[in-house]
Amino acid sequence: MNLRKWMKLFGTTILIGALAAAVTGLCLLVADPEFRVIKADGWLYNIVMMGLSGLTFGAFAHMGFFAYLMLNYIARSIFKRPYLWVALQGFIAVFVLAEIAYWTYGTNFPSNTYWAVPLLLLVLSLIVAWRKVNETTSGAWIPTLFFMVAVTVVEAIPTFRTGNISSLIFQMAPLFVCNAYQIMQLHRILDRAGTLKSAA
Template identity: 35%
Template sequence: MNLKNWIHLFWTTLVVGAAGSLIAGLLLQWTDTIDFNGTADVFVNVGILLGVGIMVSVYSQMGFFAYLMVNYMGTGVFSRRTWQYVQLVLTALSLLELMFFRIFVDGEKRGVSDIILGLVIFIIACATAYLKAKLTNVSALIPTLFFMIAVTIVETIGVLSIGVDQATVWITAPLIACNAYQILILHRVVKSSATSAASVSQ
């Protein structure tokens, strides 16, 4: 991945995060009673929503590049098939930890919310993995599931500790959107970089 393509990925992910936060924030506020004291309050509110989305997108990109490094090391240490099994096990454990383990081990009282969040992440991850496999090949199915489930859950640990459902939705919505966008666009970015490198070498 060259600098030009990375900058493109960076800025487009910022836009995805900002849009996701704005949409999620406005939907949450629409369900509550919020009084604005003028046009300035409306613009400040929109600015806060966009700003949070941008920060979440940067956080998502950090997790994405961390995943790329882990995936690179995993393929170097394990065989291809073994690494797939490892990813499946880690994916299942992370999903179980979110939906069930925290209730029984840590005494969390948000069982229903965690189960719903886990189901939402699982459904979106399956849809993203299916689309990724259609865009590339079937070998991308397990890595995409691993990233969209395991990595996303790890990234949401901070907001889950707050224990407020609205905050969880507000942060996880743009986070999932950014993660899905990055994993779906990755092959295009890599292909574009390879094409540019080939044209330069000719």
Template identity: 35%
Template sequence: MTLRKWFYLFWTTLVIGAVAALIIGFILQSTDQKISVLNGNEIGFNMVTMLLGGAMISVLSQMGFFSYLIVRFIVMGMIRAKWITDTLQLICVLIALVDLVFLRHEDAQESWLTYMMLPLILLVVAFSTSWWKVKLTNKNGFIPTLFFMTAVTAIEAVPALRINSAASTLFMMIPLLACNAWQILILSKVLKTNKEPL
């Protein structure tokens, strides 16, 4: 990883996070006026706020991504057997998905089904991204991508999840998922480790 490649990854992820936040912000604002800053009177101010929020979320996503890469490198050095690391990652995925339901529901009055929506959507996005990663590289990329897209995304989304508001969760999760998916999928292209076309 050279500085030039890191700059490319940084700026493209920043743009994706800002644009995703802007889009979801306008959708949320059009459906719920409580989200609007200054009651929607200052469109430019709202747009700048959403762009800055998305940029901040993208930086959080990048911190999580590079932390994941470092921890993965250390764990792969300590545990040589790939099946053990894959099993540990799958257990962490399961724990993250269960925690997204149970820890958020413990004091809530809503039904379980309401709290199962987020983990299900997260799992669908993670499976789709993992499948795409396998197409770009090889089958060894499936479980690490699944782990990153579920467990790491769930950890990164803790600030929004603590508020326990659907709007704040959507505003943070959608840019996070977009940034995380972008980073994990583009990494092999940036490092030139993609599969050669047949």
């Protein structure tokens, strides 16, 4: 990856974050007119502010993406047998899903949050992983699931402390979209899609 590709990925990611946050925020405003990112009246102003917040979400997701790439590089040098690192990623992904249920059960979140959020996150992550596998190899299943589940949740940890489901959705949705975009672009940026398919 050269500087030009990195800048393009970063720029596109934050723009996607802004768009995803604006769309998510608009949907939340329709469902809950009291939802606000800042204490101000006016839908248009709030949507603009949500879009600006999305730029931050995109930048944060980009930081998480490169943190994962570094972690993956280090872990692959530590674990001499690749399947051990893959198995660990699978275990952590399951653990994080269980942690979501633990964090949200019996809190100010709606009563069904403890199972609905982990289930929805898992289903959407499986869809992204399925697409990734179709474009690369079957070995991408667990790493993609790990990234989409664990990294997204780590990036969204502050909102789990709010007890507000609208705030949780507003932050997690753009982060998930940005992470999905980045993980799907990785093999294209590295020009490995064709090589991986031929090796499968």
